[in-house]
Each structure stands twice: as C-alpha cells, then as structure tokens.
Amino acid sequence: MPKTSDPGPLITVITPTHNRRDTVLRAVESVLAQSFTRFEHIVVDDGSTDGTAAALAAIRDPRLIYVGAKWRGANGARNAGIERARAPVVTFLDSDDVYLPDRLERTLARFEDDPSLEVLISSFVSLKGGRSTSCVNREAFLTRNALERALVAQTIFIAGSAITARRESLLAIGGYDSDIARMQDRELLLRFARRSGALLSANIDWKKYNSENSISRQRDGYVEAYANLIGKHPYIVDRYPDIPPYMIARQIIADTMKGRVSQAFAGYLANRSSKVLGYSLSQLLRGYVGGRRWRRDLYDEFRDKYGARPA
Numbered sequence: 191m192p193k194t195s196d197p198g199p200l201i202t203v204i205t206p207t208h209n210r211r212d213t214v215l216r217a218v219e220s221v222l223a224q225s226f227t228r229f230e231h232i233v234v235d236d237g238s239t240d241g242t243a244a245a246l247a248a249i250r251d252p253r254l255i256y257v258g259a260k261w262r263g264a265n266g267a268r269n270a271g272i273e274r275a276r277a278p279v280v281t282f283l284d285s286d287d288v289y290l291p292d293r294l295e296r297t298l299a300r301f302e303d304d305p306s307l308e309v310l311i312s313s314f315v316s317l318k319g320g321r322s323t324s325c326v327n328r329e330a331f332l333t334r335n336a337l338e339r340a341l342v343a344q345t346i347f348i349a350g351s352a353i354t355a356r357r358e359s360l361l362a363i364g365g366y367d368s369d370i371a372r373m374q375d376r377e378l379l380l381r382f383a384r385r386s387g388a389l390l391s392a393n394i395d396w397k398k399y400n401s402e403n404s405i406s407r408q409r410d411g412y413v414e415a416y417a418n419l420i421g422k423h424p425y426i427v428d429r430y431p432d433i434p435p436y437m438i439a440r441q442i443i444a445d446t447m448k449g450r451v452s453q454a455f456a457g458y459l460a461n462r463s464s465k466v467l468g469y470s471l472s473q474l475l476r477g478y479v480g481g482r483r484w485r486r487d488l489y490d491e492f493r494d495k496y497g498a499r500p501a
C-alpha cells in the first residue's frame with residue numbers, strides 16, 4: 191500500500207530545559223495528553239547531565255522531538271526550537287510548567303479565526319508554596335500602543351508559557367534576545383509591540399510551577415535585570431519617565447518591608463551605579479508617586495475600555 195503523506199503539525203510546542211528531568215517529563219506528558227493531536231513538541235536540552243536525554247528517548251511518540259546541545263542559555267534553546275519548528279504557529283512551555291488538556295486546541299482556534307493575529311497571551315494558575323493564584327487577563331485585543339503601555343506598566347499577566355505567536359513573526363523580530371536572562375518574555379513582547387498588537391485571553395490553559403531554581407524567583411538581581419531591559423529599550427525612560435524609578439523604588443520598598451534591608455540597600459546601590467538608571471533617593475520618591483498614579487490611571491482606562499478582569 192502507498193504511504194500516506196505526513197500532513198505536518200499545525201502548532202509547535204517549544205520547551206527549553208536544563209537538568210530538570212522529572213519536571214520536563216511532567217511537561218511532556220501534559221502535551222502528549224492534549225485533545226488536539228496535530229502538533230510537534232520540540233524539547234531543546236541545554237546540556238543536561240541528569241539523564242534527561244535517556245528519559246525522553248524512552249517516550250515512543252514521533253511528535254516528541256529531542257534536540258540536545260549546549261545552547262548557552264534558555265533563550266538560545268528557545269531560538270533553536272523556533273528555527274526547527276515546522277508549524278506556522280509556535281507556542282512555549284517551560285520545563286517546570288504543564289498545559290491543561292485543551293491548551294493547543296483553544297489556542298490554535300484563535301489563530302485560525304483571525305489570520306491577522308500574530309501574538310496571543312493566555313491566562314494561567316500560579317502554584318507556589320502550596321498556594322494557588324489565578325493570573326487571569328481580561329479578554330481584549332491590545333493595539334501596539336496599548337500593548338507597549340501595559341508591558342511597561344506591568345499591568346497584564348505574562349510568562350513564557352503564556353505566549354503563542356506565528357513563527358514568521360517570531361523570526362521577523364529576531365526571536366528571543368540571548369543577552370536577557372531575566373524579563374526575557376517582557377523584552378520579547380516589547381519588540382512585538384513595535385510590529386503588532388496582541389490578543390489577551392481570559393482562558394486559563396496552563397499551570398505555572400515556581401521552581402526553586404527559577405531565575406524569576408531570585409530575590410537578588412532585580413535592579414540589574416531591569417537596567418538590562420531599559421538598556422535594550424531606552425525609549426521607555428523618555429516616554430514613561432516615572433515608570434523606571436517607580437519600579438526600582440517599589441522593589442526597594444518591598445525588600446525593606448519584608449526585612450530584607452541588605453538587599454534593599456544593594457538594589458539602591460545597583461541603581462545608582464547603573465548607566466541607564468542612576469536615580470537619587472528624591473528621584474525615586476518622585477517617580478514612585480508619579481508612576482503609581484500613572485499605573486492607576488492606566489488600570490482605569492483599560493477597565494473602562496475592555497471591562498474588569500474576570501474574578
């Protein structure tokens with residue numbers, strides 16, 4: 191009998207991983223259990239030494255594609271996955287997260303319904319220390335300007351596993367920036383905001399597990415990471431002058447209120463020594479007041495235009 195041609199995947203899932211054998215197996219299982227079946231799942235292993243390769247090799251499913259090498263970080267691994275993706279739509283799943291069963295089906299339907307859609311940001315449940323928090327965005331399409339303002343003000347829920355985009359759009363903006371080790375998702379979306387708007391989905395379709403070795407959980411280094419982000423997007427200081435000092439002051443205040451005085455002081459010194467920040471105490475205080483007011487006004491504007499966030 192003649193062989194039937196492979197119709198190919200309609201959506202590609204990309205998972206970067208490094209020494210997370212048990213959690214990446216859990217992530218893979220959540221993808222293979224999807225209600226939608228025409229996908230490929232590319233796991234890009236960034237030099238794991240914990241038996242990840244052997245564990246994944248034991249899974250006999252042609253939709254699972256293992257890519258092993260040393261990519262010098264998760265962003266390099268993500269970009270390697272984007273390059274290898276065969277599907278026109280690409281979505282991401284961090285190796286310590288899991289999809290809910292209808293993630294791919296619901297996600298692909300959004301792109302099929304709107305051929306002009308380039309980016310989708312979904313909602314999720316965050317699990318940390320036995321506590322579950324629903325991170326639900328309002329259902330809305332944000333224009334380029336609205337997306338930029340929401341990203342700068344940090345008024346929408348974003349995370350790596352929440353992002354889906356057309357492959358050609360990801361390639362057009364250059365994929366993930368390998369110089370960004372933290373806030374990489376926000377940085378990617380800021381570049382997308384120059385090209386297109388984004389659809390926010392109120393649908394919770396994945397679970398975020400906050401691993402102990404997650405970069406986003408690290409208490410140290412926030413100011414340095416934020417300075418790196420501003421260095422990549424210096425226009426933020428000009429367009430939104432109160433926001434950078436607000437973000438720095440907010441972090442310093444949070445550390446101080448939680449008794450992390452040495453970390454608060456280290457953050458202040460990191461700010462002062464930064465070429466793109468360098469705010470004095472008075473500038474931080476003024477920025478905190480102005481930035482807080484601007485974010486509140488933005489919340490009100492979005493609520494009036496798009497409705498309240500789902501409870």
